[in-house]
Amino acid sequence: MGYNSFLYLGAFLPAVLVLYQLTPEKYRKYTLLAFSWTYFFLLSRFLVLYLILTSVFVYVLGLWMGRKKEGEPPKARKTRRARLATFGVLVLFGILLVVKYSRFVAGTINSIRIAHAMKPFDILKIAVPVGISYYTLEAAGYLLEVKWKRIKPERDFVKLALFLGFFPQTMEGPIARYQDTADQLVSGKDLQSEDLRDGSVRILWGLFKKMVIADRLNTLVATFYNYHANFSGAMTLTAGIAYTLQLYMDFSGTCDIIIGSAQLFGICLPENFRQPFFSQSASEFWRRWHISLGVWLKTYVFYPVSVSGLSMRWMKFSKERFGKYISRVGEAAIALFPVWLFNGIWHGPQWNYLVYGMYYFVLLLLETILEPAKTEFYRVLGLRKDALFFRVFRTVRTLCVIVLGEMFFRADGLRTGLSMVKSIFGAPQFSMLRDGTLLHMGLDPGDFAAILLGTVIVIIYDCLREKGIRPGELLQNKSAALRWSAYYALIFAVIIFGAYGPGYQQVDMIYAGF
């Protein structure tokens, strides 16, 4: 029951809305929690126990961290809090590692054993609960916030359980911070017509991106990646661009549905995307793409590592010995490496994800290394850094970097990713783009037209957003006839041009698999 499914949008969500409104205000949080766990149960059956036990564990540990023992000196209390938080984070990530990564580790060990003519181990198959990567990060974030005394340990179990298991966030995030969403989840306020309208439009917009563009592109992308060896470098590049577009439309579209679903209840979830393809550097891209993961990594990995003893000692040592520049580069490397290692591993137990993380580590480090040279370049030549030409150049360059990264991300293994890159530079064969091969990838001219038109609409929307204009708000000032026509047009665009039904495969949400 994905967020774009008929069952979710046509039955589950309306049922929760009606029952939520019918429930007396102070009991509404129980209704939301009951439906959240039910939703999880429908997705993962008894694996919902992972979520419930995680909620109980984090709740108890949080209270324990906040407990004041009589006569305990503040320093000892701080140490106890830190130890409990470390214990909690280790347990949470330990579970994640065992559930999600044990097969990968055991498989890697087995390949080494086989290579050395040793008998492989039997590998235990462990079911992975949906959304474990997301709620584990939220739970760890909560414990660290309590440790740093930014928030008080939560005494209301329902509030904490809802924060970890609120049903629209179950499968793809966004990964929220406790202080940003927890209070809203239990406010129990009445449904508002403005929220219902804006939430519904946001859901429709998400469906448009996912069903008209992303799901349609899936046929082409899947055909290419299944038989990539048969295609030329030019086709590889085309498929790389298609996958990057698919991933954006799929993930941002699903996030629109998620944020829209929460908005129906008057709950404002953090945004996950801010026009990422307008980025002018890899670091800016990551401030605009999967923002909630970036914020989590910055808050709970980057900053703590930056102020850690190791980083401080390096700065002191390197400043005296090598000067400011080397010191800054070294500091960036120390803080960025764990962030991108974590980012790669978080996506799943595959080597290409690890390479994907390291790819961005190298790029971001290069940005730091080259920063003085770039500044000097503009200064010496007397050029304006923000001139249109340079902005366009940087945007196109960043797009190339993104597409290359996503090609590795989607590839079935590291070797496949490398062979694809090799084919782009080795044997492009642009003739394949003209000889009709594209029309044998499962899409017909009508499909390509729908993708093109849909993408143009999304680009126009993103351009407006980039200029600070909110198309939805613009529409509110227009007459009811115009507004309703726009809503109906969006609904029918999804119904008529959506890639569903005969001839199309039902496409799972891509980020739900991470």
Next chain:
Amino acid sequence: MNNGKRITAFFLILLCLIFLSSGLFYRAAKKTQDPSLLRRNAVFMDLEKEPRESIDLLVLGDSESYTSISPMQVYNETGITTYVAGQSGQNMAEMYHMFETAMKTQTPKAIMIETHALIHSKGSAYDLQNMGTELAQTCFPVFSYHNLWKGRLAGESARVSAWKGFRVKSGVRACLDTKKYMKPTDHIRMVPSGNRAIFDKILKECKDKNIEVVLYSAPSPVNYSYANHNGIALLAQESGVPYLDLNLETADIGIDWLRDTMDAGDHLNISGAEKTTQYLIPFLQSLNLPDHRGQKAYAAWDHLAGKYDSQVAGMIRKIRGSNEKV
């Protein structure tokens, strides 16, 4: 207008628009005979185009159905008019929709249900989703035929099947691993409750209309096991309907898993289907269905049946004479 009235008005207009567009798309779908646009739904349109009250035996099911029973062969041998209303991956909700569609224009005397759709399920949430989707598509055909905008609306191309729903598959890919196929066990793979509920609904409506229901499992090492057999046999026993598990009869049918399958034991090819249909003939005759051969109203069937024979005979000879892909 207050908010409540405004929301109601919005949804009423939306409903009207969906209703209107459904009418338009349904009419367009009936006009076109282009299977590349209609895909899995083409069989609905083809079924509706059959002359009223002309089908005596209706076959329902997924791809196992339209690759196992050949209506033209049945007609040639018995004169029984058969239609295979199967779809690739047909689920039970779709089967019910197909059954309802058939009942609009036909009153068959017997219905054979290929059981793979019955035993197959991806979980209750998925089944529920299928039911909802099917309901929406039945009420509002725009959801089924929304892809017609892709052009060629007035095109007059071939039907999805020229042979009353049966698909002639001439490929050969041998099934090499049949060691575990139908190995006896006491284990029972129960028919999922959602599927069972839909089957019971079809059965009840058939009983009300005095239509005989028969369950059958097409030979398929990929899709069938003894545990499946036990589950379906139990259902058949509880429902009081005959069950023919052809997977237990492959020796008598004469299936050669090196030649009679198109995809390594998933589906039968034309050679396997011919043997299976031939095996079923005595059973079909025992149902006492009318023989329409030579009747004026069924001249088109006589003509088509003659054409069918000449088309498939060569293919079958080629398959049986060689192990290579045809």
